[in-house]
């Protein structure tokens with residue numbers, strides 16, 4: 001067992017502020033995560049100051065808090081970030097304000113189905129799958145929206161090749177962009193691309209409400225939501241407010257990825273969100289010169305997990321250079337022809353035939 005959150009919080013409570021209280025009693029520590037690594041625990045947290053000026057003055061305290069946690073037994077690395085309470089300024093809308101109390105459903109009436117694409121850990125290809133699935137569904141004749149809810153690392157503007165800022169002529173309704181036949185919106189289109197966003201839960205909820213309710217989606221057969229990795233506030237809000245009709249979890253065959261994928265599946269099951277299935281990404285690498293198959297991230301784990309949990313394995317997608325290049329170039333692989341485009345078309349067809357879309 002690694003170090004517990006309680007011990008870390010206890011140590012942080014020993015750091016006093018000029019007013020005599022401490023980081024914990026002043027409720028300034030956010031997003032504390034503790035991950036095990038072979039060298040010891042990797043601890044990350046955010047210290048949230050009331051405003052930017054105070055944040056700047058708190059740099060010595062930030063450094064001291066890193067040192068204090070680093071000194072604990074079993075801790076390998078500590079990263080503490082300082083942030084100010086105010087939300088970053090958005091161009092024409094106050095994205096990320098505190099959520100207004102809402103009784104209306106989160107899912108807009110003009111959207112028939114919402115499919116959320118999640119993953120346990122980052123970097124497994126969740127955004128790649130979301131953009132390609134959205135394009136494949138549009139090619140199959142559906143009216144499709146794509147919402148990039150990955151507030152910490154929005155990648156859809158790049159993957160869909162739309163870096164234009166979203167407009168809001170009246171400051172209320174956000175006009176989405178259209179790329180490759182898909183109506184899309186990303187929090188990344190409203191923010192400076194290079195700016196790291198550190199928001200607390202209620203702000204995330206505000207941003208999500210705006211993305212769902214104020215974007216002029218029009219009539220959609222399906223909205224594909226590219227979730228942030230893990231099991232955080234966005235997933236919980238969507239699940240608790242019954243906004244999601246079906247969830248897909250993407251995983252690589254690696255044990256560590258599968259362990260996290262299981263947590264994501266557990267979360268959806270707990271919230272009674274219907275699980276459409278698992279997708280194994282980066283399943284195999286076929287050498288383009290000799291055709292040799294290498295299972296770089298392991299073999300068979302996702303299929304076994306799907307069987308164990310009684311959920312369908314929707315697709316097994318290989319490691320494919322063209323997929324990566326196409327994503328980087330802003331034209332998802334599913335737009336063109338070939339084996340990968342066929343695989344995404346088959347996935348879209350399956351979801352349509354099973355009634356998920």
Ligand SMILES: Nc1ncnc2c1ncn2[C@@H]1O[C@H](COP(=O)(O)OP(=O)(O)OP(=O)(O)O)[C@@H](O)[C@H]1O
Pocket residue numbers: 119121122123124125126127128129150153155228229281282317318319320321323324325327328
């Ligand atoms: N099947 C694949 N073959 C080759 N490269 C892939 C494949 N799937 C995804 N990639 C590449 O892997 C990288 C990570 O993919 P992607 O951004 O989709 O992952 P993610 O799970 O959404 O990550 P994050 O949580 O960080 O947003 C990208 O460069 C993408 O192009």
